[in-house]
Amino acid sequence: MKDIHLLDLINGASGALDYVSSTVTGHHRRVGVGAVAVGGAMGLGLRDTTDLLNASLLHDIGAFSLDLRLDGLDFDTDHTDHARAGYRLLKLHPILDRVAELVLLHHTPWRRLPAYRDPMVPLLANIVNLVDRVDVLNHKGPRRIDRQRIRETIRANAGAIFAPEAVTAFLDLSASAAFWDRMSAPWDHVREGIDTPLADDVIPHDQLIQFSRFFSLIIDFRSRHTATHSQGVAETAATLARLTGMTGQDQERIRLAANLHDIGKLAVPVVLLDKPSTLTPDEFATVRHHASVCETILHTVPGLEDIADWASQHHERTDGSGYPRGLSRDQLSLGSRVMGVADVFTAITEDRPYRQGMTPAQSTAVLRDMARTGSLDADLVTLLLDNFKTMAEVRHAVQEAALARFEQFRAA
Incomplete structure (x- = not known):
């Protein structure tokens, strides 16, 4: 790195x-x-x-x-x-x-x-x-x-x-x-x-990961609806990266990107992050803009260029239907495709204050359908589903700990 x-x-x-x-x-x-x-x-x-x-x-x-x-x-x-x-x-x-x-x-x-x-x-x-x-x-x-x-x-x-x-x-x-x-x-x-x-004060690698985790709390703590999301994506993405055979260093880089993937949501009004009902087209456009903002912010930090790409491309889809750039599979690195699968998996399985997470059967059906239509990398989806129990347990454990930190922070 x-x-x-x-x-x-x-x-x-x-x-x-x-x-x-x-x-x-x-x-x-x-x-x-x-x-x-x-x-x-x-x-x-x-x-x-x-x-x-x-x-x-x-x-x-x-x-x-x-x-x-x-x-x-x-x-x-x-x-x-x-x-x-x-x-x-x-x-x-x-x-x-x-x-x-x-x-x-x-x-x-x-x-x-x-x-x-x-x-x-x-x-x-x-x-x-x-x-x-x-x-x-x-x-x-x-x-x-x-x-x-x-x-x-x-x-x-x-x-x-x-x-x-x-x-x-x-x-x-x-x-x-x-x-x-x-x-x-x-x-x-x-x-x-x-x-x-x-x-020229260089931050050690372990402290860089700590810093990204610390900043993910600032992102997530703005809304109780997203209070544990970045932590869930980070653990899911790092685990999936390990299963693909990525090196230990690349697994940590994936974790770093995942911790920062929603940094662009600082530009989204909390009222939209907290809205339990369907967003209007204009509101959805505002929320979608967070991916572009993520890219802009992270590219201002010399040395984080590949991290910026992985983090900002978590809403890209392998069939080219995603955002912010509409990139297709051959334009997306493995890291970006891992981020996309990890983000979807975490979003549909995690509990939110206004709804329960999907059951294993429901989330499996959603992921298989997205793989079948080409939205998500089919090989990565298969790998995740083959290890569904492990992935679900990892996500749940880290988000429970994150929720406890959030509640403690708000109560202080």
């Missing part, structure tokens, strides 16, 4: 959040760029700068799992629930443990921040808070607030809401138009200017 840089992966995750609402498009990246600039002016070291950037890119991640109201970034000032939710999500990934602490505190006023055994945590969290507020004010409403007024607002809250040394650094930087221009620059331009050690 190609090397994946942690910064590129987190930037891809941050970019995915833009699809939830046009209101937040670019917000997390702008906060990241501004926070790194402020931290640089304060003389932060590499580790602190890395965690500051990662926390900035992911600081509102809890809002998306809770489906908080995003219009006008109202949740930024009216809620702290999303900070706690983001903390609980990020704590699930060991490499983001310190980042989780920053996210938890990123809306706590400076004067109320608790003492920490790591004294830099409150300061870093407050830098995120400051630059977050700057960006919200700079993009609030149809007309932007005058930047001098933004500077005065931040200055007036030094010592109460914002750390005095962070305010001083911000005021020095923001006196120049270059600071504001850099915050709004395309990410590729910003990426090139990031210090090499920070940009």
Whole structure:
């Protein structure tokens, strides 16, 4: 598997959040760029700068799992629930443990921040808070607030809401138009200017799988109707890949793709994900668009190109009747065909809040019919049905565990 840089992966995750609402498009990246600039002016070291950037890119991640109201970034000032939710999500990934602490505190006023055994945590969290507020004010409403007024607002809250040394650094930087221009620059331009050690931090393979599993929870937790789906597809796809004779590495790559295959559903309103009745043609078109969004998001992460294809092609059909590209069997790799079968199997056999999963007899009939008509790879369907009991048990076990995590998360 190609090397994946942690910064590129987190930037891809941050970019995915833009699809939830046009209101937040670019917000997390702008906060990241501004926070790194402020931290640089304060003389932060590499580790602190890395965690500051990662926390900035992911600081509102809890809002998306809770489906908080995003219009006008109202949740930024009216809620702290999303900070706690983001903390609980990020704590699930060991490499983001310190980042989780920053996210938890990123809306706590400076004067109320608790003492920490790591004294830099409150300061870093407050830098995120400051630059977050700057960006919200700079993009609030149809007309932007005058930047001098933004500077005065931040200055007036030094010592109460914002750390005095962070305010001083911000005021020095923001006196120049270059600071504001850099915050709004395309990410590729910003990426090139990031210090090499920070940009070249390669994520180990096992942590890459963990990260994809962590992000699948954000995707699934937006709706109780899909709360365990990605986990079910991942386990089903990896098991089917093993049965085909794929190498262990390819099985893990399939698992990675399956964990991320519905990332495009961040662009689908929750009301459609939760709708128990038949979708209208327009609503169905909106839902179908998630496959294209998946392709776009994952292709922004260098090194995930084949994963992006496998993940985004889970609704393609071997007879060319699928979407988003209408690819046929000879245009679909084995990985993409495995994903298609695993997704259908999981979707029809899993329980949803509004319906029970199909019985073995019912699901077998559906899969055989799709193989007969050429919608799904007939050889893969036969392989799955020959091992139906094992596949069903694997799917059920992993989804039961995922449901328990979901219920625990919602209850916290």
